[in-house]
Amino acid sequence: GEIVGRFSRHSEIDSWLTAIESEFGELATVESIGQSYEGRDMKIIKIGKASPNPKPVIWVEAGIHAREWISPAVAVWTIDKFIRNYGLDDDVTYMLDTFDWFFLPSANPDGYEYTFTNDRLWRKTRSPQRRGCYGVDPNRNFDVDFGGAGTSRDPCADTYPGTQAFSEPETDNIRKSIWSVRDRAVVFLSFHAYSQLMLTPYGYTSSKPSDYPEMLRIADASMSALREVHGNTFRVGTPPDILYAASGGTYDWAKLKAGVKYSYTYELRPAEAAWNQSGFIVGEDQIVPSGEEVWASLVTIAKEVQL
Ligand code: 0X9
Ligand code: ZN
Numbered sequence: 401g402e403i404v405g406r407f408s409r410h411s412e413i414d415s416w417l418t419a420i421e422s423e424f425g426e427l428a429t430v431e432s433i434g435q436s437y438e439g440r441d442m443k444i445i446k447i448g449k450a451s452p453n454p455k456p457v458i459w460v461e462a463g464i465h466a467r468e469w470i471s472p473a474v475a476v477w478t479i480d481k482f483i484r485n486y487g488l489d490d491d492v493t494y495m496l497d498t499f500d501w502f503f504l505p506s507a508n509p510d511g512y513e514y515t516f517t518n519d520r521l522w523r524k525t526r527s528p529q530r531r532g533c534y535g536v537d538p539n540r541n542f543d544v545d546f547g548g549a550g551t552s553r554d555p556c557a558d559t560y561p562g563t564q565a566f567s568e569p570e571t572d573n574i575r576k577s578i579w580s581v582r583d584r585a586v587v588f589l590s591f592h593a594y595s596q597l598m599l600t601p602y603g604y605t606s607s608k609p610s611d612y613p614e615m616l617r618i619a620d621a622s623m624s625a626l627r628e629v630h631g632n633t634f635r636v637g638t639p640p641d642i643l644y645a646a647s648g649g650t651y652d653w654a655k656l657k658a659g660v661k662y663s664y665t666y667e668l669r670p671a672e673a674a675w676n677q678s679g680f681i682v683g684e685d686q687i688v689p690s691g692e693e694v695w696a697s698l699v700t701i702a703k704e705v706q707l
Contacts (some may be wrong), residue, residue, distance in 0.1 A: 404480045405687050407469050409516060410440060410509040413476060417443050417505070424483045426450070427496065433504070434573035437527045440509035442573050447482050448500035456707055458587040459502045459578055459660070463651055464538050464570075466522045468593040470690055471669045475505035475591060477691030478698065489652040495702045502581070508538055508570055510675035511653030513536050521678060525568045536562035539592075540646065541571040541651035545604040550639075550646030561648050574650060578658050586705055587662040588654035591694075594679040595643070595672075596634045598697075599665040601655045603639040604647040609655065618662055618704050622697035629693040632669070641669075662705055666694065 404415045421430040428448065432441045448455060462475035482501065485492040495501070506512055508527035524535030533556035540551050542563035547553075551561040566572040578585060598619050601609055609615065619636040627633055639646055655663035669690045673679030 401642075404477055405473075406684055407473055407687075408476065410506050410512050413472060413506050414441060414443055415569060416476070416673075417445050417479075420445065420479065420483055427483055427486055433577040434569060436509045436570050437525060437568065438510040439590040440513070442504065442507065442509060442570065443694065444502050444504045444577060446500055446502050447479065447496060449486065449496045451497075454584055455498065455500045456586045457500050457502055457581050457584040458589070458702070459581070459585050459654070460504070460589045460591065461507050461574065462503070462505050462591040462592065463512055464507040464650065465592055466508050466515045466524070466589075467520065468668075469680065470593045470682050470686060471516070471591040472505045472512070473651045473687045474668060474691050474694055475503055475682075476706060477687060478695065479503050479505065481691070481695060490701045491702075495699065499702060500584070502577075504574065504577070507574060508569075511535065521680060523558050524560070525570055529560065529562075531555055534676075536560055536568050537648075538568055538571050539590075539650060540648035541565060541568050542575065542648045542650055544602075544649065544652040544656055545647040548647035549604055550644055551648065565648065571650075575653070578654055578660070582658040582660070585654075585660045586707060587701060588651060588660040588664075590649075590665045591668060592665055593668040594670050595667040595684075596632060596669060597642060598634050598636045599643065599651070599667065600636065600638050601652055601663055603649045603652050603665070606638065606640040606645070606647060608638070611661065614706070615662060618701060619664060621704055623698040625696040625700040626693045629696045630689050632693055634666075639665075662701070668694070
């Protein structure tokens with residue numbers, strides 16, 4: 401489609417999802433998980449080959465931070481790869497026969513729109529807060545050590561977690577949607593940018609989950625496969641170990657509260673910001689290669705996770 405490989409507005413992604421559903425209804429279903437603060441629909445697309453028995457779910461969140469444009473763009477590229485290659489590509493066929501893939505390509509619609517209309521570097525949601533400031537960091541708004549590491553009490557700050565967990569309709573919608581499939585969900589992936597990292601739980605503490613060796617095995621294998629594609633290196637580790645500790649994130653919540661065993665946060669391209677430009681500002685020419693390398697990691701995850 402015409403939106404693949406481009407940075408698209410929320411409404412374009414929205415109508416594209418609906419068009420995909422009408423064209424590939426055998427493979428894909430679109431549903432709204434609720435509205436954003438400003439009333440925009442948050443649509444997920446569920447992709448998988450119909451099966452008589454319930455299939456394990458891989459749930460992918462993209463665009464929860466408004467300015468990280470590569471994230472929704474890679475999600476769109478990945479959705480397109482799936483729906484156009486079933487029965488043609490052995491990896492795609494295996495991945496759709498084995499799993500149901502849930503994609504939320506635009507997890508923060510109000511913030512994302514605001515990056516087109518007002519402030520390219522906006523990060524948060526757009527709900528009104530104290531002191532005339534706007535927005536909550538949605539990746540601090542889940543109830544894992546709420547208000548702990550990596551948050552600011554200043555409502556004007558980029559890492560303001562909100563007044564309470566799930567104060568934002570966006571995070572509440574995501575919580576309910578993941579929760580409703582928690583019995584089947586085996587993998588949760590959150591696409592962010594930038595720095596080229598694959599972050600393993602936990603983000604909020606330097607303690608490690610008991611299955612950390614298994615989580616690392618999958619992460620290391622996935623990032624080796626990713627590197628094979630374009631020679632790009634992604635480091636693997638927990639946020640406290642390789643980035644900074646941060647509480648209230650979706651992927652910690654998915655693992656700790658919803659019980660999703662394999663939960664990861666990607667920090668996509670670029671590795672570093674250019675001297676003259678923010679690292680969140682990337683060319684559209686980065687979308688396809690980023691999609692291709694991430695794809696290799698998804699294939700590895702699908703083949704390697706223990707079901
Ligand atoms: O700070 C964040 O939310 C993420 N980095 S970003 O530059 N995309 O904003 C890292 C989040 C890691 N996850 C958690 N700590 N929960
Ligand atoms: Zn982010």
